Amino acid sequence: MTARAVFTLSLFLIWTVLLIPVQMLLIRLNSPLRRSLPYVYHRTVAWLLRVQVRKVGEPSAAAPTLFxxxxxxxxxxxxxxAAMPNVSFIAKQEVGTWPFFGTLARLQRTVFVEREKRHRTAEHRDEMVERxxxxxxxxxxxxxxSSDGLRIHNFKSAxxxxxxxxxxxxxxxxxxxxxxxxxxNYMPVGRRWMQLFAWVGDEDLVPHLWRFxxxxxxxxxxxxxxxxTIDQFNSRKGLAAWCHQRVLEGLSDINAGRDPGRRTPPQKAAQKSE
Structure with missing residues (x-):
């Protein structure tokens, strides 16, 4: 197991080092390929990590979409x-300061936000809207x-x-x-093995990555x-609550081994918050 982990890590580092200068150049040239190269990169990384990504349903074709x-x-x-092309992430500010992984986040054109500073909410919103x-x-x-993979925390409507x-x-x-x-290993994960996936609390990244x-x-x-869209609800709180319910339903099905499926579309009248 250790030998295979070393081999996988070596291939990951080689693949990453090869693509970093390419993505840097694409960003400098403002090439449209700067959006799609991360998709190719992460699909290869998923393959190297032996993670099969199974999609249910399709990502929105609307450009842009907030996932x-x-x-x-x-x-x-x-x-x-690896599941959808042409996407960037919204992440906490400190991710951008992490060695190596912070560089990868910036090269995927991540939007960094300071979640603890409420007075900057409008500034971060405007940056997201601009992107x-x-x-x-x-x-x-x-x-x-992050959560433990068995449940999800409340969604922050801000x-x-x-x-x-x-x-x-x-x-x-x-x-x-x-x-x-x-x-x-072709068996249901369950509670016992979820810790190999869930990265929560103050656990350091490198030991968790190595175990995986x-x-x-x-x-x-x-x-x-x-x-x-938000006009199907009476507020962003209503939208956040609806999204939370949909995501929770899907996660519950995945963890229970049920085949997840597309849920009933939201109805404007039914989704209004009280």
Whole structure:
């Protein structure tokens, strides 16, 4: 197991070092390929890590779209990026300062926010709106932290502020996404093995990454739910609550071994918050 982990890590580093200067050049040239190269990169990384990414439903074709997902692990970045092209993430400011991984985040054109500084909420919203208006789709983790993979935290409605601003002459498309880790070594993960995936609390990244590299092949499930717009709700809180419910339903199905499926589309009248 250790020898294979070393081999996998070596291939990952070689692949990454090869593509970093390419992406840097594409960003400098403002090439459209700067959006799609991370998709190629992460699909290859998923293959190297022996993570099969199974999609249920399809990502929104609307450009741009704000994808709203639960957050379990550092591995989520690989899985979600391998499941849909042309996306960037919204992440906490400190991620950009991490050695190596911070560089990768910047090269995927991540939007960094200071989640603890409420007085900067409007500034971060405007930055997100600007990126969305330029045609960039973004992935948001509205829990504000990672979970244990068995449940999800409440969604912070402040993160949905960008959905209140129209993009051009249309309301922003918001699509809930459920992400779960279903199988390890071809067996259901269950509570016992979820710790190999979930990266929570104050655990250091490198030891968690090393344990995962020594594990066997795995399957991640990404379910794309029915998209919505904020005008189907009476507030961003209503939108956040609806997204939370959809994501929770999907994660529950994944963890229970049920085949997740597309949920009933939201009905404008039924989704109004009280």
């Amino acid at each position: 709203v997902s639960n957050h379990i692990s550092w591995l989520d970045i690989v899985v979600l990026s 969305l208006a330029s045609g960039d789709s973004l992935i948001l983790f509205p829990e504000g932290t 993160f949905f502020a960008a959905a209140e601003r129209p993009v051009g002459d249309k309301q922003l498309t918001v699509q809930p996404v459920s992400l779960g880790y279903a199988r390890l 590299l020594k594990a066997g092949p795995s399957e991640a499930v990404v379910e794309f739910h029915q998209p919505a």
